[in-house]
Amino acid sequence: MRFGLVVHTGKKRAIEVAKEILSFLNEKGEEVIVEEGALQEKKFFKGVPGLPLEKMDVDVMITVGGDGTLLRTLQKNPAPVMGVNVGEVGFLTDVNPDSALPALERVLEGNYVIEERSKLQTIYNGERLPDATNEAVLHTASISKMQKFEIYVDMYWAELLRADGIIISTPTGSTCYAMSAGGPILDPRVNALILVPIAPYKISARPIVLPDHAVITIKVAHPRRKAVLVIDGAYQVKISKSDSLLFTKSKAVARFIKFDLNFYKHFQEKMR
Structure with missing residues (x-):
């Protein structure tokens, strides 16, 4: 699979999680393209190919940040998105940082669904x-x-x-x-x-x-x-x-990578 990686580089935790994701996918032999803006700090992602978000032709987009990072990605790219939350509530970013690698393992296995939302x-x-x-x-x-x-x-x-x-x-x-x-x-x-x-x-x-x-x-x-x-x-x-x-x-629709379609369970968890 071909993955896109969009990172909120203003958050230290986001950079750490993104590096873990990049290392994991490289070990699996998967292709990863990082958003060009995240490459401005060369120390973050050395030797990784980068493209503007709207030019990234990928199978799955991974965002590491908050809901704002995910929404910006959906504005510029039609690929299905898996959001890793390092923001505040993160209502749209379903995956916690500690669960990011197991979630990606499920994606590689095809053990997920794509939920389409209206725009x-x-x-x-x-x-x-x-x-x-x-x-x-x-x-x-x-x-x-x-x-x-x-x-x-x-x-x-x-x-x-x-x-x-x-x-x-x-x-x-x-x-x-x-x-x-x-x-x-x-x-x-x-x-x-x-x-x-x-x-x-x-x-x-x-x-x-x-x-x-x-x-x-x-x-x-x-x-x-x-x-x-x-x-x-x-x-x-x-x-x-x-x-x-x-x-x-x-x-057009927004497409989300989902592992659980229970909206009400998700809502209660986020609103606590």
Whole structure:
């Protein structure tokens, strides 16, 4: 098999675990390519081939870091991902550092499943932006200055929302920022999208669960204040009143290497 390795080089523990993974796979005779950015510090991975993330043609991608490292990988590469968690909660990174090598042994044996999760497509003024595995967040660009958002669903006017922001979430993202903002938790098998207001002015402004075939259009309604669109906590762009934003379910999917498909067990373990 051909493996890709993406490492959060700002974490000492991540580098240590990545070296163990690299040594293990080399001993097994497997090919490993490391993300080019991780090779900036030559002392980490001497003599290892490196490529930009989007150019890595691999069978399995291994991320060593937190959820942010995994989400960045899914934005740029379609390969199935096995996430090794050296972050905080690590809701999407299932494998603990101590279990990384046994997990890879199972991958080599074919003793795993690939779980597909829906992604969110964003169109900004006719231009397609990177897909989101978790969410797109539209937030006021001015701290403590409330924003106005016009929301349309399938071209029908839905609401004029006064709030700090709004989250457009996938089922996978329902356990992340959307949950913190009071949104519902969705089983990842549910075909839906969620709209979650962030600190809304009206007490009646509540999260809305929509079918995943819905087309969501959001416009900044305030004549002067700008907003910021952030996709999976990484990609961001300034948004003004003249801009158009359209959100739909993407045709692409996020693919996760899984050893246990029990979502509820995993949720309880991570939320302790």
